[in-house]
Amino acid sequence: MESIEQKEQILDPEIEAERKLEELLEDPGSAFLHEHKIHINRIENAETAVEALAIAESIIMKRLEATFKFNLIRPVEGVETDLVNLEGIRKTLDTVKANQEKIGEGGDAYVVIAKTEIKKFPPEVCYKFAKAEATPRGRNPMAYEAEIQSDFYEQAQKLSDLHIGVPEPYYSSELGHDKLIAMEKLPAKSVDDILRGMGSLPEWFDIDRFCDNLEKFLKTLHEQGLYHRDMHVGNVMIRQSIEEPVDGWWGYVIDFGLSGYGIENMDPYRKEMADMVFTYHKDDDIIKEVRQALHRYKYIQNHNARKEV
Ligand SMILES: Nc1ncnc2c1ncn2[C@@H]1O[C@H](COP(=O)(O)OP(=O)(O)OP(=O)(O)O)[C@@H](O)[C@H]1O
Ligand SMILES: [Mg+2]
Incomplete structure (x- = not known):
């Protein structure tokens, strides 16, 4: 007492x-x-x-x-109406931070979901928070990243026959030290995570068809003036469902932090900013590496399975 x-x-x-x-x-x-x-x-x-x-x-x-900055890309069901003011975003961020579970991290950002029972935080939303840039690579401000991600998303919807998606961006915001994008949480793991044993390659997944499609996907986006410029094994994700997914998405391209629009007569893999020049790897360079790494992974997986029998 x-x-x-x-x-x-x-x-x-x-x-x-x-x-x-x-x-x-x-x-x-x-x-x-x-x-x-x-x-x-x-x-x-x-x-x-x-x-x-x-x-x-x-x-x-x-x-x-x-x-405070807020840029709504697409409404999130049940969230959007009370978000567009500072108090709303602040409350959202406080709740997200109090309940966060990290689902991924790269050099420039970390991605979390809010583990909460509150209905207004649908489980399929995740939040990408920018970290301080360790090595300057000319990364896009979050609002720009969300806009260009939205362009990639729309193209991916049109190219759905290729079965490669892009997470749907909902909004970007800046508040004090927090710079973030809220987007669709993917039911997938990055190729990098899978290779390091933190995910799996489902039985139904056809490595060669996926890689051929990825090549077509990137080529078509280039024709639309969209260049990813940060293609690596951490930025390609593979669906983790046991059965082939009925919605048709086998995998995804993510992370538009370095992406840019092609401009005629300009090298799309070069970016000039103030007194800095950045050069990026060609998008297609990744495909061979992903194909080989996944085949190797599958070979070892099958070999181990045979040993167990
Ligand atoms: N929409 C999403 N749904 C599920 N997981 C995601 C999503 N977006 C990102 N991730 C996970 O978080 C990790 C980091 O995200 P992202 O690649 O966007 O960050 P980054 O710091 O910009 O990475 P990089 O080091 O490539 O610049 C990804 O590799 C992936 O595992
Ligand atoms: Mg990344």
């Missing part, structure tokens, strides 16, 4: 505000408060902790408002 004194302490708004203020000032996200004397003075000169906390929160809110 708590004593009366303990209860009073818990309920005392001054003590509660002091605790929250301390937490807030220690948060690396609020470092800018310390960098500007004017902010710290305003907080310190407040008469009560409750008032100081309110001042700190309002300064943080103003800064978030200044950095």
